[in-house]
Amino acid sequence: MRKLLILVITLIMLGAATPIAAQSDAQTHYLLARPLPATANIRPDFGFPYGWHRNHQSPIHHGMDYLNPRGTPVLAAGAGTVFYAGSDTDFVVGPQPNFYGNVIIIQHDFASPEGGAVFTLYGHLSSIGVAQGQRVDQGAVIGKVGATGIAIGSHLHFEVRVGDPANYGAVRNPELWYPPAAGKGKVIGRLLDVNGNPAMGIRVVFSTAATVQPTFTYAEASMPSDPMYGENFVMGDLSPGCYRVRVRGGAGYVYDESVCVKAGQTVLLEAHMNG
Numbered sequence: 001m002r003k004l005l006i007l008v009i010t011l012i013m014l015g016a017a018t019p020i021a022a023q024s025d026a027q028t029h030y031l032l033a034r035p036l037p038a039t040a041n042i043r044p045d046f047g048f049p050y051g052w053h054r055n056h057q058s059p060i061h062h063g064m065d066y067l068n069p070r071g072t073p074v075l076a077a078g079a080g081t082v083f084y085a086g087s088d089t090d091f092v093v094g095p096q097p098n099f100y101g102n103v104i105i106i107q108h109d110f111a112s113p114e115g116g117a118v119f120t121l122y123g124h125l126s127s128i129g130v131a132q133g134q135r136v137d138q139g140a141v142i143g144k145v146g147a148t149g150i151a152i153g154s155h156l157h158f159e160v161r162v163g164d165p166a167n168y169g170a171v172r173n174p175e176l177w178y179p180p181a182a183g184k185g186k187v188i189g190r191l192l193d194v195n196g197n198p199a200m201g202i203r204v205v206f207s208t209a210a211t212v213q214p215t216f217t218y219a220e221a222s223m224p225s226d227p228m229y230g231e232n233f234v235m236g237d238l239s240p241g242c243y244r245v246r247v248r249g250g251a252g253y254v255y256d257e258s259v260c261v262k263a264g265q266t267v268l269l270e271a272h273m274n275g
């Protein structure tokens with residue numbers, strides 16, 4: 001039986017006056033859970049986020065990475081049907097064969113707000129525990145973390161695809177599809193340049209007196225924003241509190257504002273760079 005989740009999401013619009021989403025919109029997205037047990041490292045690597053290419057040192061990243069030891073159980077992020085389970089040598093779902101190694105794709109039982117079927121993809125697995133066509137419940141163990149395909153070290157590569165599961169470009173930022181971790185908050189951001197266009201590859205730093213957490217923006221046709229948010233970065237798993245959000249420019253900062261998040265809260269931030 002499907003579990004009903006009552007989500008309490010507070011959305012605050014900061015900066016510009018144009019809302020980038022309403023509260024009901026986020027509720028339509030928070031339908032998945034994290035693809036790992038709570039005992040594993042469930043914090044994604046925000047230093048190599050969705051849409052980033054490590055200053056052109058890597059292929060642009062179509063998902064998020066969870067660094068975990070080989071053998072860590074991988075869980076179905078939501079209930080659904082296994083669309084594919086096997087090597088991506090024969091069934092190519094990345095930019096080249098054997099990119100994701102052992103890969104599982106699950107089709108979920110809900111559609112995206114804009115109407116496409118929603119899929120999750122789990123890459124670089126050391127082992128696969130499900131078969132094509134099999135039904136899975138949310139939280140079911142489907143495989144184990146590994147480093148098959150093109151992977152630097154053992155980690156789970158996790159993607160959300162909408163519409164076409166075999167289309168490498170049909171991705172969305174997975175961070176948009178599950179709520180903040182217990183006791184944490186999330187910022188969904190849109191960073192705009194001086195002409196009002198979404199900026200690509202900009203380092204956005206969230207800092208407090210004790211912490212510095214960078215992430216990078218995305219804004220390319222091959223790396224879609226969610227049609228509902230128009231976002232180009234997400235910073236998840238923020239401890240409650242206020243953060244200085246800054247973007248460095250030529251001689252100083254071209255964006256320098258404060259944003260506060262509470263536990264369980266998702267904050268929408270529209271940030272305009274002034275240089």
Ligand SMILES: [Zn+2]
Pocket residue numbers: 061063064065156157158
């Ligand atoms: Zn990855």
